[in-house]
Amino acid sequence: SIAPFTMAGLRLAYLIPILAMCYIQGCYGVDSLGAHDGPYNRNLPCPNPEDIAPCTCTYVEDDGAMDMDCDNIADEDELYQVFHSLIPFPIFRKLRLPADRLTTLSENVFGNATFEEVAVKCSQGISQEQCNGTLTTVDPNTFIKSASTLIILRFWSSKISTFPFETLGNYLNLNLFVLNYSPLASFPIINSETITELALNYDTYQEIPPNALDGLPNLKTIVLEGNSITSMAKDLFAYLPDLVQIIMNRGGLHHLHSQQFAVSSTNLDVLVLQSNLIEDVEPDTFIGVQSGTIVLYANKLTTLPEDTWKPLLDAEVFLQFGG
Numbered sequence: 001s002i003a004p005f006t007m008a009g010l011r012l013a014y015l016i017p018i019l020a021m022c023y024i025q026g027c028y029g030v031d032s033l034g035a036h037d038g039p040y041n042r043n044l045p046c047p048n049p050e051d052i053a054p055c056t057c058t059y060v061e062d063d064g065a066m067d068m069d070c071d072n073i074a075d076e077d078e079l080y081q082v083f084h085s086l087i088p089f090p091i092f093r094k095l096r097l098p099a100d101r102l103t104t105l106s107e108n109v110f111g112n113a114t115f116e117e118v119a120v121k122c123s124q125g126i127s128q129e130q131c132n133g134t135l136t137t138v139d140p141n142t143f144i145k146s147a148s149t150l151i152i153l154r155f156w157s158s159k160i161s162t163f164p165f166e167t168l169g170n171y172l173n174l175n176l177f178v179l180n181y182s183p184l185a186s187f188p189i190i191n192s193e194t195i196t197e198l199a200l201n202y203d204t205y206q207e208i209p210p211n212a213l214d215g216l217p218n219l220k221t222i223v224l225e226g227n228s229i230t231s232m233a234k235d236l237f238a239y240l241p242d243l244v245q246i247i248m249n250r251g252g253l254h255h256l257h258s259q260q261f262a263v264s265s266t267n268l269d270v271l272v273l274q275s276n277l278i279e280d281v282e283p284d285t286f287i288g289v290q291s292g293t294i295v296l297y298a299n300k301l302t303t304l305p306e307d308t309w310k311p312l313l314d315a316e317v318f319l320q321f322g323g
Contacts, residue, residue, distance in 0.1 A: 051085040054078070057092075065093035068113075071123055073097070076104055083111040090114065091149075098123045099133040099157045107141040114146045121156040131157035133181065140164035147171055154178040161185060168192050169215075179203065191215030196242075202226040206252070209233055213240060223247040234259040238288070241265055249274040249295075256281040263288040274298055274323075283307045291316045298323035 046057035054072040090113040097120045122131030135158040150171045165188040176197040184203040210233035230252045243265040253276040271294045278299040
């Protein structure tokens, strides 16, 4: 797969000969791009501003990258028109979309455009907690043209109750997937060799089933903050050899059972269970944790049985209680 730090070089390798040809042939002028006032009202290689309004394109010369901001788009029809206008170089780095103005992202809405980072979040000035997201549907093929380029895919504050999780493995360089503030009824099963960071925060699922993470063998960071999780299977994290962070604060856990947080990774740096409802912890709940930190502030623990906690202290695990 293509490492993220090589993407800038690939963009430049693609764009330089095309831009050179444009300057030679005048492909940025009136004849090629429509009724515009010549080359000075666009920032090559970005499209003409009039063609993509109300979206805006910024060319970041140092990175050789184009970023597209569609925060002011009204609806999907307008989004479709933007990406089916004249876009000479449809290779973008970043795309921003408003979560509170779109209801559907259909298969062909982006035409031939490709992206490395996509963020669907509420319009600027509105916090994600206060956002009234409207997006309900993402087609399995919405981002298929970006199968070899997409690195980061983020959704905030949507009404997505189902998502084509089964397609995430098709994205050959996808490292980070985020789906926050969504009414997910169940924990998603994802199969991806490339995802290293997964965040499913402030959703509505209450259970993590057995083997739910087995399809993410290279996962390093998992963030499940603010969910109402009351039940989770044993050994969920036991087969993730590169795991570094587990963040599960502000949840609904009451009782932690043996092997529930068992790990095989020797790189685990932090396990955050702050602000749950934890009353008791069985021995071997955290078996395999070596050094690192376990954060248990703001729970309901009243006793600390030696058979649970001494093995962790012997392994030089730093335990944080209180609150």
